[in-house]
Amino acid sequence: MPAREAVRWLVTEGALVFSDSRKIRVPELSRERFHEVLFARKSLETEVSRQAFPRLTGDDLSALEDIDARINMAIAEGDMQAYMRGNHRFHFLIYRRSHSRVLLPLVELLWLQYGPSMRQIGSRWGASSIADDHHRDVTQALFRGDREGFCNAIAADIEQGMRLLE
Numbered sequence: 001m002p003a004r005e006a007v008r009w010l011v012t013e014g015a016l017v018f019s020d021s022r023k024i025r026v027p028e029l030s031r032e033r034f035h036e037v038l039f040a041r042k043s044l045e046t047e048v049s050r051q052a053f054p055r056l057t058g059d060d061l062s063a064l065e066d067i068d069a070r071i072n073m074a075i076a077e078g079d080m081q082a083y084m085r086g087n088h089r090f091h092f093l094i095y096r097r098s099h100s101r102v103l104l105p106l107v108e109l110l111w112l113q114y115g116p117s118m119r120q121i122g123s124r125w126g127a128s129s130i131a132d133d134h135h136r137d138v139t140q141a142l143f144r145g146d147r148e149g150f151c152n153a154i155a156a157d158i159e160q161g162m163r164l165l166e
Contacts, residue, residue: 015112029114037114038162042155044107045095049154052097053147061142063093068135084115087161090135094154114162133157 007024010016017027029037067090074082088111095107134157141149 010112013109013112015115027113034162037110038159041107041110041114041158041162044103044110045091045158046151046155048095048098048100048103048107050147050151051100051103052094053142053150055097055099056094056142060093060097061139064090064135064139064142067093068133068139071133071135087133091154094138134160 007016011018011024014027016024019025027033067086071083071086071090074080074086095104098104134153137153138150138157141147141153
């Protein structure tokens with residue numbers, strides 16, 4: 001995809017905005033928009049996780065634990081890029097198991113919209129600003145077979161990550 005077309009697509013999806021005819025920027029996350037995105041992410045991602053739960057295997061659990069260990073190393077090393085890649089990998093390993101053809105694209109769109117703001121936070125404060133994610137709670141609930149605990153941990157993780165943007 002040529003660069004110009006890719007940029008237009010990102011503008012259409014809300015990940016970028018034109019500030020004038022020659023400048024492109026990350027959209028500001030107003031307080032109102034922040035709360036809308038938080039509500040949408042918690043609602044959709046929790047439901048997608050609920051749908052994925054019965055399809056997650058022991059191999060998936062091992063992969064999630066491995067990804068989480070690498071995320072923790074990235075946080076300790078202050079590597080925001082590695083943290084963000086790992087966090088995306090962790091969540092989407094789960095979400096893709098839902099096989100949802102309606103909700104999953106909406107979740108991907110929300111991540112496109114909030115991702116640049118998260119990158120700005122990382123540029124300002126670094127990965128060390130991620131005090132504690134809830135990934136271990138997610139994997140422990142999966143290990144126990146606790147669907148509600150699993151979904152609650154996903155929601156708590158989303159809330160914790162989004163609160164960094166407030």
